[in-house]
Amino acid sequence: MSQALVKIAAVWLLGLMLAVAGAIVSINLVNASIAGPQQPVREYLSALQKGDGEKALGLLRASVPQSNPAMLDGTALQTAAARISEVKLGAAEERGANQVMVPMEYTVDGNKLRTEFLLERSGTEWLFFHKWSFVPSELPVLDVTVVNSSEATLNGVPVNMPNGRNSFAVFYPGEYEATLNGQYFSAPATRATVSAADAPPASLNLLTEATGALKEAVSGKVKEFLDSCADEADKQQKLQPNCPFYHATNNRVMDGTIDWSITDYPSVSIEPFGGRWVVAPLDGKARIKARQQDLFTGAVSDIDSVHDFSFTTRLDIDGDTVKLTPQLDY
Structure with a gap:
């Protein structure tokens, strides 16, 4: 009887030792996987990919600097994380004072990058499993x-x-x-x-x-202004109208014969300057046709001259409205 009891006790003791050993192995495996310092990093990355900024901020334990928060949630955050691929979390490296560094390697647009996360042991769960948290930091701007x-x-x-x-507060990576x-x-x-x-x-x-649309809009208004100016000069029969162009002569020009037209319309260039958008000087050519009489000989001849002209203009844009104000020196 005593030998049988000893054998039974030995079997139970062996089973208990194996169970304890198995439990220790299991605890170590859990601490190295789902309870390891990489797990908070995985949860943080998942929150970024879902656009859940509130959860990501809580996990990261980061403060938000004085800045615009538009990038910290929703579509903007999802878009930032969506460009991250080929993520690999490395083994935790000891940093002392119950802190570890978890390296993460990944690619963005084909470029290989590395981010290091600093975590600290913040307690245990169920007596055996480690609890890890990010070391508090501040979000970049x-x-x-x-x-x-x-x-x-x-x-x-x-x-x-x-x-x-x-300036915008942003998550990383x-x-x-x-x-x-x-x-x-x-x-x-x-x-x-x-x-x-x-x-x-x-x-x-x-x-x-x-844009091309603005250049077309301005070009259209420049053409409209010059054509209108030429038409008005014809109506008033003026050699020197209130326009960028004029003609000078010592002869008498016969009324009803003056005909202005634009032969070369200016090319439009729009550039930023002093916090505004300015139109570069507008250069073109205008033609005048008319009949003139020499004051000394009385001879009558035709005028057919092309004149270069140049002027500047003020550009104002209010929403979809483009306003052009020619600046003329009379």
Whole structure:
């Protein structure tokens, strides 16, 4: 009986030891996987991809600097995270004081990048499983400027640009694209990648240009002004009308014979200057046809002259309305 009890006790002891060993292995596996320091990073990245800025901010334990928060939620945040691919989380590296660094390698637009997340042990769950949290930090800020515009688009979201500039708090890692696609003004897209809290991203500078639609609108108004001016000069039979062009002669020009026309309309160039949009000097050619009589000989001859002219104009744009005010020196 005693030998049988000893054998039974030995079997139970062996089973208990195996169970304890199995439990220890299981705890270590859990602590190295779902309870490891990589898990908060996975949850944070998932929140970014879903555009859940509130959850991402809570997980990151980051403060928001004084800035525009338009990039911290929804479509803008999803777009920033959507450009991240080939994500690989590395093994945690000890940093002392119960802190570890979890490296993350990934690509953005084919460029290989690396972000390091600092986490700290913040307790245990169910007595055995480690609990990890991000070390508190502050979100980085992305500066955006745009020439002569009070608005732009950042990651697909319209944003206000007071005095042509603004600063946006952003999550990392992520890529941010600024554009301007207006009816009369546009700017090529420009991008910046934010990879860390302590690495300020390059500012996004939108170099605004006048669109073809604006140049056509201005060209149309210039043509309308010159044609109207020539018609009015014909009606008034003036050699020197209130127009950019004129003709001078010492002979007597016969009434009813003066005919002005524009032979070369100006090419329009619109550039930013001093916080406004200005039209470069407008150069063209005008033709006058008429009959004249020499005051000394009485001989009658034809006038057929082409004159170069140049003038400037003030451009004002209010929404969809384009206003052109010629500046003439009489």
